[in-house]
Structures are given as structure tokens and as C-alpha cells.
Amino acid sequence: MKKHVLSTRLWHWINLISIVILFMSGLNISNAHRRLYWGDWGFAPEHAWLEVPRFPGWMTIPDFYSLAQARDWHILMAWPFAVALLFMWIAMIVNGHFKRDLTTTRTEWKPAAIWDDIKQHAKFNFDHGEGKYNFLQKFSYGMVLGVFLPMMVFTGMAISPGMEPVWGWFSDLVGGRQSARSLHFIFAWLVFGFFVVHLLLVIVHKPFQQLRDMITGGKA
Amino acid sequence: MSTSDQRWAMKRRGVLAGMTAFLAAGCQKVSESTTGRSLLDAAQGWHQGANRLLGGRTGMAKEYDRSERSPFFRGNGSVNPQNGDYQEQVAASFANWRLEVGGLVNNPMSLSLENIRALPQRTQITRHDCVEGWSAIGEWTGPQLSTLLEAAGVQDNARYIVFRCADNLNGQDYYESVDMIDAYHPQTIVAHLLNGEPLPVRNGAPLRMRIEKQLGYKHPKYLTGIEAVASLDDIGDGKGGYWEDRAGYQWYAGI
Numbered sequence: 001m002k003k004h005v006l007s008t009r010l011w012h013w014i015n016l017i018s019i020v021i022l023f024m025s026g027l028n029i030s031n032a033h034r035r036l037y038w039g040d041w042g043f044a045p046e047h048a049w050l051e052v053p054r055f056p057g058w059m060t061i062p063d064f065y066s067l068a069q070a071r072d073w074h075i076l077m078a079w080p081f082a083v084a085l086l087f088m089w090i091a092m093i094v095n096g097h098f099k100r101d102l103t104t105t106r107t108e109w110k111p112a113a114i115w116d117d118i119k120q121h122a123k124f125n126f127d128h129g130e131g132k133y134n135f136l137q138k139f140s141y142g143m144v145l146g147v148f149l150p151m152m153v154f155t156g157m158a159i160s161p162g163m164e165p166v167w168g169w170f171s172d173l174v175g176g177r178q179s180a181r182s183l184h185f186i187f188a189w190l191v192f193g194f195f196v197v198h199l200l201l202v203i204v205h206k207p208f209q210q211l212r213d214m215i216t217g218g219k220a
Numbered sequence: 221m222s223t224s225d226q227r228w229a230m231k232r233r234g235v236l237a238g239m240t241a242f243l244a245a246g247c248q249k250v251s252e253s254t255t256g257r258s259l260l261d262a263a264q265g266w267h268q269g270a271n272r273l274l275g276g277r278t279g280m281a282k283e284y285d286r287s288e289r290s291p292f293f294r295g296n297g298s299v300n301p302q303n304g305d306y307q308e309q310v311a312a313s314f315a316n317w318r319l320e321v322g323g324l325v326n327n328p329m330s331l332s333l334e335n336i337r338a339l340p341q342r343t344q345i346t347r348h349d350c351v352e353g354w355s356a357i358g359e360w361t362g363p364q365l366s367t368l369l370e371a372a373g374v375q376d377n378a379r380y381i382v383f384r385c386a387d388n389l390n391g392q393d394y395y396e397s398v399d400m401i402d403a404y405h406p407q408t409i410v411a412h413l414l415n416g417e418p419l420p421v422r423n424g425a426p427l428r429m430r431i432e433k434q435l436g437y438k439h440p441k442y443l444t445g446i447e448a449v450a451s452l453d454d455i456g457d458g459k460g461g462y463w464e465d466r467a468g469y470q471w472y473a474g475i
Contacts, residue, residue: 021247024240033353040347041290043354058237062251063244067351068468073247075475076263161349162271162433162474165279177347177355 003132003218007091011084012214015149018081019191021061021073022152026188028060028070036185040176049182082153088145101132102142108135126205140194148191155184268472271433277401281432284345290356293348293414295422298394301387301442309386314426319410323382323447326373333412333426339363342409350436351469358423360430361413365446366404374400374448382455383429384445389462396440396461397452397471398431407432410443434473437463 004012035048042048057063061073092098107113117135120126126134133141157163158171158180171177202210212218250256271279301307309317314333322328343361369381381403385394402408409430412419419425424441431438438461452458457465464471 020243024243029353033350035354037354040284040288041355041357043290043294043350043356058240058244061244061247063241063248066467068463068470069251071351071470071475072251072260072263072468075267075470076260079263079266159349160267160271160475161281161435162267162472163275164281164433165275168282171282177349181353 003213005091005095005097006217007088007095008097009214009217011088011091014080014084015088018077018084019195021077022081023188023192024059024061025070025073025077027055028062028065029067029074030185031055031060031065032067036182037178038175038182039178040171042178052185078153078156081149085145085149085153092145102138102145104135104138104142108138124204126201140197144191144194148187148194151183151187152191155180155187159184264470264472264475267475271474272401275433278405279433281346281407284347284357286345286359288357289345289359289415293356293358293420293423294354295420296350296436298387298389298441299422303388304386306386306442310421310425317426317444319427319443320384320445321368321372321447322445323449324375324378325369325448326375327371329368329372331368336363336410336412336427339367342406343413344407344409344430344432346407346430346432348436348439351473359413359415360409360411361416362409362411362427362430364406365408365410365429366406368410368446369403369448372448377450378448380449380452380460382445382447382449382452383440383443384447385440386442386444390466392456392462392466394440394442394462395456396429396438397449397455398434398438402431402434405431405433410446431473437461437469438473 036050157167319331345359382397427443428441452460459465460471463469
């Protein structure tokens, strides 16, 4: 048995490319109107709960302010991102990856077990017995695949006025269109946070082998 | 921070900036290539197709309760046109304002505000979403565009409706266009009232379009003409609207 099946590897790299382009073009879009609001409307400083900083050119796509071009990239990359996520979920359920590697057991949720996992991680000890992932990995991968990434898709659709007739109930559920926009921003940074930690953990733990395994699949 | 720490921080920042610059340059290359450009343009078509597939042709934008209106409706873009005879029209309370309905129609019309107010009216409290990100909610009143188009008798070969406007921004006349599906949408109205009052100048007095399932730049203000056309190629720079021509905005603004 190989370590990472083809669908996982394929998704991983498509997801990486689309997320990086979506995030960087998203920061350019954020520069167009830097205030965030809760509720259904908002346009003035006194309505805002946050005024975000202006993101410099080296963080954005394109590397100068262009709402039109940034939206071009965002609109394009939304498709591989959303379709690949759906594909990954179907593949994970069909090939058993989700049930086998990502679902947590009741014993893993015991505070003592969680604390032990955190301590092992802090010591950069990643050897764990049975199974591919330990609790923290299952939990963070589960959150990213099940909450963070889907929320990017769902809140993105809720911001699109053309989706309003079919997806308006979701905006209402989260408190309005501007709430959906705020959540889109918040979840983008949570995904970024995961990206940074994920990358750091790969770098401190056999980076070349892990990189190779995510390309070739690796040995059993 | 020590000097070596600072140097390391600068180096790290340099590497990061270098990587992102490489990515940005790559994206720039793609968007400048013909294939890349057509891919970016195709993507907005996929969104439009998905919107229509899921929401149908007449899927409705949300309508709100009176109590949910914003206390104020901000103006954006042109807020007080200075070109042509617009200021004289303001001084005359738009008594001589005309809306021309023409192009590929059997009965071209020239309507006064009186004529427009005499048509069956629709009132809708909807949310205006600007492409930049802000939103405002207002109550709009006016005849449905479909009423005008049916009266004018749009010919079969017409594929788009072009909106002509009295404001000139940076030397170019503002204009916009939509396809027939959005032109005939029940919430597409020629608004002359905002919150029960004649439209303020900043919101497009005396007439503006409401295309509720698309972003704000699709809702032209200071409306003077409605034109049925077979193609957008010979209008403006051919991209279907002021911002589309000027800055490359997406023609389909439902995304």
C-alpha cells in the first residue's frame, strides 16, 4: 500500500496552487475596500468592526492595485479550488481515507490524551504508533477539510449577487451579506495560519521525504 | 533585534517577496497571453452559467423590509456630473429630461419623466453591492424595463440592451449593457424614486437602472437612453461598459 493515494496527491497540489493565487488576489481585492462589517450592509467607518491594513504589492496578485485583474484571478481559481475540494471529499469517502485516517475515536478526545499529543508535538516527536495520523493531525486536517475550506467556498458564493436567489439563505444564516464577507476574510486567514503551521511542521520533520512522498506517493 | 537578526529578517523577507513576485510575474504573463486572457474571460462565463443553471432566469434577489433599509444611501463614482447640460437640468428639476428607447426596436420612443411615472410601477427594497465590497439597502420605485421593451417592440435579432447616460467620467461617457435575460428580469427597473423620494443627484437623478443580481457598476445612473443591439462590438471600446472598457472589469457582474 502506498502512503498517499493518487487522488490525495493530485488534490494537494491543485489545492496549493489555487489557494495561493486565491489568497494573494484576495488581498488585492481587500485593498479596494478595507472595512469589514457585520449584518447585511455597511459602507462607512462608523459601521465597521475592523479596518484591515492595506496589503503591499509583494503580497498581492497582481503586484499593483487592480481590482479588475485581481477579480479575474479570483474568479478563475475559485473553480479548481471548489471543484477539487468536492472531488477530494468524494474520493476520501469512497477510498476510505476519511474513515481510516481522519475520523477520531472517543478515547482520542480525552483531555489527557490531547495534552499528551500537544506535548509530543512541542518536542517535535512525530512518531506515533498505529494509524497514519495522531489526534492533532486528524483534528486539524478535519477542520481544514471540513470547515475552513468549505467555508471559503460557501461564504464566497454568499458574496456573489448572482448566487443570491439560490444561496441567499446562507447569507441570512450567518447574519447577512457583509457578515459573509467578514467570514470570508477571517477564514482566509485561518487557512493561511494552517498553511504556515503545516509548512513549518513539514520543514522540521523530514521535509525532503515528505515532499517526495506527496509527489510520488511514498512507500507503505 | 541584533544586526544579524535584522539581516536575516531582511533576507527572509527578500526571499518571500522574491517568491511572491515570481508568482505575480507568472500570473501577469498568463493574463497577457491570448490563451490566458481567454481563460480568464471564460471563467466569468462559467459563473454566469452556474448562476443561471442554479437560480434560473428569473431567480429573485432578496427583498427586504422597510425597517432594514440603510439610514443613508451613499453615492459612488459620479456623484454630481458637470458635463453637458446636466446642471441646467438639475436647476429645471429635470422638467425637460428625456429617455430615448431605440436601436433594434419597431417603435422608438422618447419618454418624459411624466410618461415614466404614468407606467405601471414596481417598488422593491433591495441590497446594492459595490464591486469594492460595501453594501447599502434602499427602496427603489419605477417601471420594469420589460414594460418599456415590450412597448417599443424589440426585434428578434437584438441580443443586448445598452444603457446610455448623461455623465462623462474622465472624458468618456458612462454606459453599460446587459443580456436579454437580465433585461427582462422582473426586478430590472428604471428607478426614479429612492425611499419614496425623487432620486438624489448622487444616486443618479432623475433615472437610474436597477439590475439587482449584479454588482453596482451595472446599475447606470443619469439614464438618458435604452438601446437594443445585436452586438456590443461597435459600442465604446466594445467590452460592454465604461469600467469594462476603462479598467477591464468583468462584463458579467453577478460574481
